[in-house]
Amino acid sequence: MSPTITVGLHGTAQMVVTSQDTAIALRSGDVPVLATPRIVALVEEATCEALRGHIDPHQTTVGTSVDIAHRRPSPLGARVIAHADVVSVEGQRVVFDVRVDHETAAGEVVPSIARGQITRVVVDRDSFAG
Numbered sequence: 001m002s003p004t005i006t007v008g009l010h011g012t013a014q015m016v017v018t019s020q021d022t023a024i025a026l027r028s029g030d031v032p033v034l035a036t037p038r039i040v041a042l043v044e045e046a047t048c049e050a051l052r053g054h055i056d057p058h059q060t061t062v063g064t065s066v067d068i069a070h071r072r073p074s075p076l077g078a079r080v081i082a083h084a085d086v087v088s089v090e091g092q093r094v095v096f097d098v099r100v101d102h103e104t105a106a107g108e109v110v111p112s113i114a115r116g117q118i119t120r121v122v123v124d125r126d127s128f129a130g
Contacts, residue, residue: 005055005094005122006089007086007087007089008085008086009050009051009054009086010050010083010085010086011046011047011048011049011051011052012046012049012081012084013081013082014042014079014080014082016078016079016080017033017034017074017075017076017078017102019076021035021038022034023035023036031073032076033073033076034074034075034078036068036070036114039068039082040068042080042100043066043068043082043084043114043118044063044066044118045082046084046098047061047063047118048061050084050086050096051094055122058124059123059124060122060123060128061094061120061123062121062128063118063119064119065119066118067116068098068114068115068116068118069115069116070114071114071115072110072113073113074102074110074113078105079102080102080113081101081102081103082098082099082100083099083101084097084098085098087117092121092123093119093120094119094122095118095119096117096120098115098117098118099111099112099114099115100113100114101113
C-alpha cells in the first residue's frame with residue numbers, strides 16, 4: 001500500500017437532490033426525499049475523493065463495510081454534501097468517519113442528516129478485477 005494514506009485525509013462529494021435520487025425512484029421507500037442508498041453512494045464517493053492521489057495508479061479501493069444512520073430527510077432541491085475523514089489505516093484497510101449535511105433552498109444548513117463509518121481496502125486493480 002502507498003505510504004501516503006494517513007489519518008486525517010478528507011474528501012467531499014456533493015449533489016442536488018432530484019427526483020431520480022428519491023426513495024421512490026430507488027425503490028427503497030415511498031416518499032419523495034433523498035434515498036438512503038443514494039446517501040451511501042455519495043459518502044462512498046467522498047471516501048474515494050479522500051484517497052485520490054494517495055494510492056498508486058495500479059491500485060484502487062473497494063468498499064467492505066458500510067454503517068450509516070440516516071437521521072433526517074432531504075427534500076427535492078436540497079444541496080447535499082458528504083464528508084469523509086480517514087480515522088484509521090491498518091495495512092490495506094482504511095476506515096472513514098462520514099457525515100452528510102444538506103442546505104435548504106433558503107441556504108440554511110441542516111447538519112448531520114446522516115453519519116457513520118465506511119471501511120475500504122486497497123487492492124491491485126488488475127488482480128482484483130481478474
